[in-house]
Amino acid sequence: xxxxxxxxxxxxxxxxxxxxxxxxxxxxxxxxxxxxxxxxxxxxxxxxxxxxxxxxxxxxxxxxxxxxxxxxxxxxxxxxxxxxxxxxxxxxxxxxxxxxxxxxxxxxxxxxxxxxxxxxxxxxxxxxxxxxxxxxxxxxxxxxxxxxxxxxxxxxxxxxxxxxxxxxxxxxxxxxxxxxxxxxxxxxxxxxxxxxxxxxxxxxxxxxxxxxxxxxxxxxxxxxxxxxxxxxxxxxxxxxxxxxxxxxxxxxxxxxxxxxxxxxxxxxxxxxxxxxxxxxxxxxxxxxxxxxxxxxxxxxxxxxxxxxx
Amino acid sequence: xxxxxxxxxxxxxxxxxxxxxxxxxxxxxxxxxxxxxxxxxxxxxxxxxxxxxxxxxxxxxxxxxxxxxxxxxxxxxxxxxxxxxxxxxxxxxxxxxxxxxxxxxxxxxxxxxxxxxxxxxxxxxxxxxxxxxxxxxxxxxxxxxxxxxxxxxxx
Numbered sequence: 001x002x003x004x005x006x007x008x009x010x011x012x013x014x015x016x017x018x019x020x021x022x023x024x025x026x027x028x029x030x031x032x033x034x035x036x037x038x039x040x041x042x043x044x045x046x047x048x049x050x051x052x053x054x055x056x057x058x059x060x061x062x063x064x065x066x067x068x069x070x071x072x073x074x075x076x077x078x079x080x081x082x083x084x085x086x087x088x089x090x091x092x093x094x095x096x097x098x099x100x101x102x103x104x105x106x107x108x109x110x111x112x113x114x115x116x117x118x119x120x121x122x123x124x125x126x127x128x129x130x131x132x133x134x135x136x137x138x139x140x141x142x143x144x145x146x147x148x149x150x151x152x153x154x155x156x157x158x159x160x161x162x163x164x165x166x167x168x169x170x171x172x173x174x175x176x177x178x179x180x181x182x183x184x185x186x187x188x189x190x191x192x193x194x195x196x197x198x199x200x201x202x203x204x205x206x207x208x209x210x211x212x213x214x215x216x217x218x219x220x221x222x223x224x225x226x227x228x229x230x231x232x233x234x235x236x237x238x239x240x241x242x243x244x245x246x247x248x249x250x251x252x253x254x255x256x257x258x259x260x261x262x263x264x265x266x267x268x269x270x271x272x273x274x275x276x277x278x279x280x281x282x283x284x285x286x287x288x289x290x291x292x293x294x295x296x297x298x299x300x301x302x303x304x305x306x307x308x309x
Numbered sequence: 310x311x312x313x314x315x316x317x318x319x320x321x322x323x324x325x326x327x328x329x330x331x332x333x334x335x336x337x338x339x340x341x342x343x344x345x346x347x348x349x350x351x352x353x354x355x356x357x358x359x360x361x362x363x364x365x366x367x368x369x370x371x372x373x374x375x376x377x378x379x380x381x382x383x384x385x386x387x388x389x390x391x392x393x394x395x396x397x398x399x400x401x402x403x404x405x406x407x408x409x410x411x412x413x414x415x416x417x418x419x420x421x422x423x424x425x426x427x428x429x430x431x432x433x434x435x436x437x438x439x440x441x442x443x444x445x446x447x448x449x450x451x452x453x454x455x456x457x458x459x460x461x462x463x464x
Contacts, residue, residue, distance in 0.1 A: 055354070
């Protein structure tokens, strides 16, 4: 979803640019179609961003390639070796209703379920949320702290890219001309893993994050010490950020309030927010530390640890 | 201009054919080509829910669906909610609870509520409020709508 306020731009005349539409049946066909265009093809998954952007002239297209009829791009598969495979066009609704996702990836559900209301969840895909590359996208920090990896198909085969490297600027991703996102792989969580995502918005529901924060931890067998941790922030920079130093700081440290606060402070230090209609840079900077700490608390709790003292 | 595409789909239980341009939304085609004007254009960008229809059992904003996407699918609009025998219980309860004033958002709310009750016949108040969070109403303050839906679920 684009911004509630930015999108109330009057659509004068309501006329949308013309384009052709095609709904291929296989990923190979998608590759061929993209190869035959000059970068003026757009992939359509749920359309909740693309259709609005085309209507408002914020993106252009000569060809719209609907990938929802391609089973391998809509499937949600889980196996205990490879973890979770989210087809790029799998809808938020299907993902959040999947028994394996609910069981093994509740921290992912935290982020995905916040993307719009029921009507948006029915259509919007996590792949699309990622490709749209909004700095405030709720699924992206959650994917980053789960070590998720993008599988990208291009004319010369497949390549992979960690999610934290996928967004390169607001609205811009790392896909080269002729490439498309095929699926996202989310590795199987290790023993004593926990993850959590949350955001701040000025109302209860249906808004864009002022700041979002995700965290994941792996604790030792006694749940007293961090084996590893990852913290990611949204809406505090041109792209979602992985706070690598903050996560590395916790490695080998005991689970104490002081260590959690220090990691949150280190995450805050990399936040370079701007002031816009959703919040001021100062407010965002403050929120980054508060939310990073709460995300860590939630992750520790899910891992079975205590964050009380 | 792109060529028009021939689409065959099922709308409110009836097989329906139409011609559309790829750029046209399902909402536009429903209202302007097929003549089903119950779904309303509010924001035309997925925020308000006034254009809600049920597509293969899933609640969607018809302004965020291209008409060409519904080839071979199943669409239910507000016009398909009542039967020749009478109003749907949701419609009846919206009247009894005065769950509307201007009425512009009402088709969207009824369709959204129908989609809720189809998959959760006995929702809690919180579930109703969460489900309807994607539908905007500037008249009622929502309370009467929530009460109408809960009452329809009971009946």
